Amino acid sequence: MKYSQEVEQWGIFELELNASEIVGNPFRDVWVQATFKIGDEYKRVNGFYDGESVWRIRFMPEQIGDHHFQVTSNMDAFNGLTGDFVSIVPTLGIHGPVRVAGTHFNYADGTPFFVMGTTAYAWTYRPEKIRKQTLDSFSENGFNKIRMLLFPKYYRGMVNDVNVDYDPPVFPFAGQPNEFDFQTLIPEYFRNYEERVKELMKLGIEADVILFHPYDNWGIDSQMQQADDLLYVNYMISRLAAYRNVWWSLANEFDISSTPEGMFCARTDRKDWDIIGATIKANDPHGHPISVHNLPMRYIYPDRDWLSHVSIQHPDTYTLIAELKNQYKKPIVNDEYQYEGNIKDEWGNSDGATTLFRHWLSAMAGGYASHGEVFKINGNAKDLFWSYGGTLIGESAPKLKFMKEILESCPYQEMERDWANSDSHHYFALKKGIDEYLFFCRYDLPGKGFWFGSYDGSRPEYEVTVYDAWNCIEKETLTVKEMESNHLLPIKAWTVYRLKRKI
Incomplete structure (x- = not known):
């Protein structure tokens, strides 16, 4: 068959x-x-x-040119079909899927990708009006990476301050809650999720697809066996892998488990994560990209060949990221450093300043992070953005956008x-040799300034852009030697300096 x-x-x-x-069971x-064949x-x-009566095969052409394909199947109607199509130059602004580049990320065409994530676990099956508001937010x-569960979410807060208990319009498996047939999937459920991935792709946003999670009231997480896990995972790969904006997260809080008596505990064997990751x-x-996400007080997943980057949950976004970056030699993404919000649970009552500070620290440690918002x-x-979606109202989100713009203007990777310009409390610094510097000040430190340059007596000049990170303004441009x-670049709260050596 020829595809025109x-x-x-x-x-x-x-x-x-x-x-x-x-x-049989299709x-x-x-x-x-x-x-699929292109060249060799x-x-x-x-x-x-x-x-x-429909089967689909999806493929993302990664090269430009003529492609030939041949189908094999245990269905006589499909086996042996062949065809061709051509892949052409992409639309301007499309850079391809995100790839790991050392301890950072690039798009497939080499364009740097700076992760600025947020969280909306169950937005995919909320009403259309809410989904539109969510995409707008x-x-x-x-934001360019969204953490989103594939299965529906149920959660009651530790102090009963949160009540996420909305059922999806249709469940992912045949049968009834606590009596599902996990070998029979419901395509309608997955089509809906896929549409949300497609909407994000059109906006240039990565979908961090979370395959499993323990926040369940329907007998999904507790009753799926390994054969069910692998059938489902392979189905999702076949269904979603052709979308360039997909990331795989094996689980949200993979180490949450329970004892035979039903008591909460933390351990690593709720599922065979290595088999799932390797699959x-x-x-x-x-x-x-492939990752797996942890509880903040227990296990960070050990390094594996299938683990492309490290996804963690912890409020220490500076020291821990630096340690893990050195240990794993992979990108580190703190995907949950506690959320901005007003609920009673400690994971969702950070103020805007704390949220912004933690996110800046992740960048100054050479890593990345994901934001979240939980305002009643x-x-x-029930309708909290962190799960439900809707409209972001916190202080930090627009300030993070300004932060991202500053960092993307730098050779961040x-x-x-x-270390000479970081005290790990008041002020922090990144540098590219002596040619470029980025200084971030969180607190005032009177009388203290920054050290930069060659110190060989040449006294190079630098063009300095001064930003107010809290009010999101570019204040002035200076030339300093x-x-x-100490005099011209004082350490003042929420001040950012970007230095470029003048040639």
């Missing part, structure tokens, strides 16, 4: 296959895959059942911690 449509590089080629007869008993490169992609505040790495033809409005304990910093 042209598919952009990093777009989606989709092959729809129809069968007149279905035998999710478990039927397999279909295609091998081959990639094998598994298809998936999408309900009624993501875009308006410059994704082996079967995702497009190599999307008029006593509403080429900068390292400048080495040794003049």
